[in-house]
Amino acid sequence: VSQWLKMKGKDPSIVPLLHPPSKEKENVSQLTLEPIYSSFNDWATQFFEEKANGYLACKLCPPSSRTVYGPKTNPSNRSSHVIDKHNLEPPPYLRNRKRVREVKKQKQQTLAETPIFATTEREKQRENIVIVYATNLLSASTLDDPLWRATFGEKLAGMYPQLLKEMTIEYSKNLDKVFFSRAFGPCCLMADGGKDISKHKLLGSCIKANGKIHVHELFNTENEVLDTTWYQKYFSRVITDIESRSNLVVVGITTDNEKSVVAGLKKVVKTNDHLIRIACGPHTMELFLDDLAKNYKPLSEAIKQARNFCVYVRNHKQPLSALKKYQVDVNGNPVKNPLTLVLSNNTRKWSGGFLMISRILRLRSECERLLRNFPDVPRLSWSSLEDARDYLFEFYLQEQILQRDSSNLIHYAFCWRQMGRHKDSIVESLKATNHDTNVLAISQCFVKHQEKMEACRVFDLCCLLWPVPPKTNNHSYFVNATAQLHYLVLRQWKFYQDHADALQLPEEYRGTNENLRLTFLNKAKGQLTMHYEAVELEWRDPQHLFQASQEITEGHLRQTLQPTPNLSVPGISVEDYWRSVACLCPELRFVVRILLACSASEACVERIFSDEGNIHDKIHNRLDPAYSESQVKIKGNFLVERERKLREKDFGFEELEWEEE
Structure with missing residues (x-):
């Protein structure tokens, strides 16, 4: 203690005061601290x-x-x-x-x-996790997207020990009322199964409406027999519950491709003509890859090698840390995001197997070093891995679709179309090899799964092609563009069937409900791919929409839009008529969608498509300088002069005020 007091700069003579002598008056030297x-x-x-x-x-x-x-x-x-x-x-x-x-x-x-939805900042973060605000690039037909997994997957279940079902109960007490009071129009129902942290089997249902994804319920299926009858009753109950509590109408149901789920949904769809079942895109892709690998033995062996390698590295700390250290940049510094994390995901699925092959080949030098330093790591045959990559069009599948970037559905659908284009060349390359390959079975795999994938792609594309309308106070009916587009795609064939005579539809649009729906999907499928590459990145840009509408001359518009919207069929509004025009004439969809978003009344429609007005003047006030001279002539000289004045004008407060008006 004396030394400590000296270090602190204090007088060490106070030590006896800390331990005063006892009644026997012992000396300080005899004290023990x-x-x-x-x-x-x-x-x-x-x-x-x-x-x-x-x-x-x-x-x-x-x-x-x-x-x-x-x-x-x-x-x-x-x-x-x-x-x-x-x-x-x-x-x-x-x-x-x-x-x-x-x-x-x-x-x-x-x-x-604490109750899950409290007023603290921590509870607000939980609320933001459960309420996932969907972007326009999020598809209703994709269950394996990051947002869905973050809601129902291991991330959320691992963060909070209580059951997800209990979270939903607390959640429904507060925010369900707000959601159902504001929700309106058509919606899409998504369902998928999962396990919480306590390993309880849950079936989650989710609503996509009004631009948001809303967690409806999480049902504990621990003691249930999940057969066809059970799924039929479950979906019927959920649909009835949603429609009775709100102004929503369920028009589409998205699930995976399990037989019992599909069989149960078919019975529900059969009794509800307005419903359509949407197959999960990534899940359908996995089934296709599964069939393809079963009929191509070298590919199956390559996937097995990659899976064994990745599972071993993931489950052993030393090889895992070594593989991270081996990944350095050109300066010898460790990379920030090593591909080891990608290698450790999706090891139980065939699509994960393809992803592993791609990543292992990208890390070939690091993996070879790992195999030299760790003899127990499963061996790899580089020739078989390279063959699998070459035969399975690595650029289109592995680098685009199978990296689980499901939010970018443009690339997802584009890759599938490219794969269909290259089907013949792929089969021919397989024929040229000496491998044990069932070429006929592989060709059948394309045909078998392409129908499902095309249906998903049409739905996804429609969601992308409908822009977010301007926020106008005079036309709140078109505020939710995504839900209205669901209405357009999923309900249009029913609309055709009911009013075929009034719309003077051709024979191809008449018939039974199922045939009519398939005809419509095939028609839309062929037309939507026409402008596909153009929509890849610029679909949000109003300038791009203006350019696309500019490709249609006014004479073509007047010729196509006959007769004028003077239908006498009760229950058909002008907006419904123009939506029908957009489907019957897909090449006009750019014009019609902007028209509807701009509060299209009958008078507005006649004025815009008359000789006195100009549709381009009503839609947009800017010109793209990259337009050709012929397109400029179509627009009219007065638009060119107006654009010049706008370019010369100083963009200040006056310009902002003008745009506000």
């Missing part, structure tokens, strides 16, 4: 004596029944034994530290038991 312990474990060590092999025996216990702790036992167990069993009190300064630790633990426990 109690040792200072750094922790409970340090304090409890004095009550244990060391035995052979590092074992510690308690001195306070009777010799016949002494408590002995091994060298690997947690030291806190010894201190708990001394305090609880022998009723010893630690020093006051340690007791205060223990109190602080208990208070902190109690706060954490209270925070964990």
